[in-house]
Amino acid sequence: MTAVSGDQVASDVYDARALQEKWQVRWAKENPFVASEDPADGRPRRYVLDMFPYPSGDLHMGHAEAFAMGDVVARYRFQLGENVLHPIGWDSFGLPAENAAIKHNSHPGEWTYANIETQAESFQRYAVSLDWTRRLHTSDPEYYRWNQWLFLRFFERDLAYRKEGLVNWCPKDQTVLANEQVVQGRCERCHTEVVRRSLNQWYFRITEYADRLLDDMDQLGDGKWPERVLLMQRNWIGRSYGADVEFAIEGRDEPVTVFTTRPDTLYGATFFVAAADAALADELCAPEHREEFETYRDQVAKLSDIERQSTERPKTGVFLGRYAINPVNGERIPVWAADYVLAEYGHGAIMAVPAHDQRDLDFALKFGLPVREVVDTGEGDPAETGVATAGEGTLTNSGPLNGLAKDEAVERITRILEERGTGQGAVNYRLRDWLLSRQRFWGTPIPIVHCPECGEVPVPDDQLPVKLPENLKGADLAPKGVSPLAAVTDWVDVDCPRCGGAAQRDTDTMDTFVDSSWYFLRYCSPNLDTAPFDTEKVAEWGPIDQYVGGVEHAILHLLYARFFTKVLYDMGMVGFTEPFSRLLNQGQVINQGKAMSKSLGNGVDLGEEIEKYGVDAVRLTVVFAGPPEDDIDWADVSPGASLKFLNRAFKVMVQAGAASPPGTDPSTGDLTLRKATHRAIDQITTAVEAYRFNVAVARIMELVTAARKAIDSGPGAADPAVREAAEVIAVTLSLVAPYVAEEGWERLGHTGSVAIGNWRRAEPELLVQESVTCVVQVASKVRDKLEVSPDISEQELERLALASEKVRGFIGDREIHKIVVRAPKLVNIVVG
């Protein structure tokens, strides 16, 4: 670990391990990063938060990157002298604990809390500027009690409800999943193919907030959130404008409503399709087609979502022996059942316009259904080309719409439908309600009692928390398709809170994303036992000024947390509608171009890297590797080089500290170095504020080199400018390499931590340059360079440029067409 040995005086050598041991003890004693609640404390308040970790084991390289980035932001704020809230906690409910408990025949809590302790120690060693007094764990009854309390408030507001419906079921984890947890038809966690089941489950009515979730994103623009995250959320919510159109069905009293984004193509609807697995298809099926339909439906049920949504697969379907009536032209169109229409989107049925929708066209061609073009786009007839046309064009074959453009037609037909009472303008969303029940043990019990008399009865607030039974372990927790809680009869059987009769607890637990949807509010009053959080404290700290975490949460966690915040706003419990004012997505740490994994054998162990290079060097490596949002390939970076740099920086601080006392007036110091120092301050500050931490580090490196040069071949270590530079090095380096910064600061003769309130401002007079290089171009090629004053006038600069011998030579006898002058940096002489 010691990087330098031999002729150096041992104490002047940066010894990472020794410094870690020394400063961890001091920080633990002095607690420099505790947020102040003192009302008299006038410092600006700042809330910086890293997404809390899941205690899956010890910290790994991913945590190292995330928390190094977040810590740059937090420590910068501390350096500015702000009152920073930078708390930590654990997202400690979840499946891995349960699986570990089954494997080791233990209780999930044992594994969970042991891992939390391990991670807590690692965080201390990693020197993250955390406020340890606010620590929380979502698996504590003191925490999940408030999940239950919030669930009940949602229930009262009809934002939590139970319904029977087709849900995503993971056969491996033996539980249902939210839509957001199904990626490409597979379980987000274990990648098993998800199947459909019809179950009675609890949902949060997030669709009620779809418009606000979309529209409030306006608050997050201008670089406050990464554009791609906003884009992903927009896509996920998937708002589309169109119309609901009522189709009468022969032999049925009630019409069937379909949603379409293209009401303008209504005259081109030549058939009607119900999702094969929707109740509607079953209902519409004529008796003589029932057998065929049921066979088909059973086939569809066996298909995975992946197969079903594949565009490669030929279209399948059956005719249901019924006809629907097109409301605008009275046309009888056949009703089919197919699997390319999804039961849970829109109304589970569509009007098919084969000329202008490729899926409909594929289906029509396969089954010999008519294709009628109603928008002339100037492309070939879809019936012949096999290519549906979706673009702009002029309406045709469409009665009153003929001759209109697409947008006009949409407007006109919507009005016609509304006048006739057979349809209306409508908005459809891709977003589904949030399925929150899980058939697993290690989560928050849903605080509802099912009573044969009273139905769904909320557990009264004063009986919260509904605690998990403690006597389950090992095989008791094995997945069996129903929650393990169902088997604990003395837990399940309770008196109905309303009528006192025999009743049973709901045995499902909540999706752990409920836990993480409001934890950032709990940090403001982590021990409050009368409410989930103190509204006034949240008003003082919130919303979060800077949130830091991985892009893998771009939809799930961030969407849910935004939803919760809006509900809490409506309840008057928080005063803001967006929880995270700014968001930084850090990248992943990969190795040799691939995600680290055991099977590839390319894992990099954080503990081993720290052992080899020390905490500071590891942190410096991840921060310097590139922009924060980029992935870091560990094969491309060099922690050894980081360690060497820290050594250089440390020696500068030690030598400057030995040569002059603290408090030395820098104004008499070497001007060249002073200018370099203040330019560095200026550039580092700008870079940190713009999240360009890698650039900030590069500027610190330059400053160290400049100081080194000043000591070796300039004014010498005792020059006041060298001390000034060394102090700036200590302060700026503290954002990234806290140990060496603290030790350097002490060697510079300071007492107290370097980490708080020491950021310097660049002195403007030291930033001005007495001369700048002006390039002179002839026909856009650089032909000469001039040293000029920064405030030179355009006229003067033009005169100087034209006076240049070199320039005159290149102009020759060509005619000057134009001279572009951009004082003081450039002159371009355009010649004929």
Place this chain on the structure above:
RNA sequence: GGGGCCGUAGCCCAAUAGGUCGAGGCACACGGUUUAGGUCCGUGACAGUGCGGGUUCGAGUCCCGCCGGCCCCA
């Protein structure tokens, strides 16, 4: 299939409102220090911005097309 982001030395990456492509680092080479090696100090070479067009006095930056990579939605 639709949408988005990205492509700068062997490698990781910089480049205010379009204005000298190269800040920083890795690797490499050379010199100094060193008994030697490493460390340390210093010096240096290598690219013209994926390809092809366009706008402009001037394009890494703006526009169009293509190639390659990544992401989101189908």
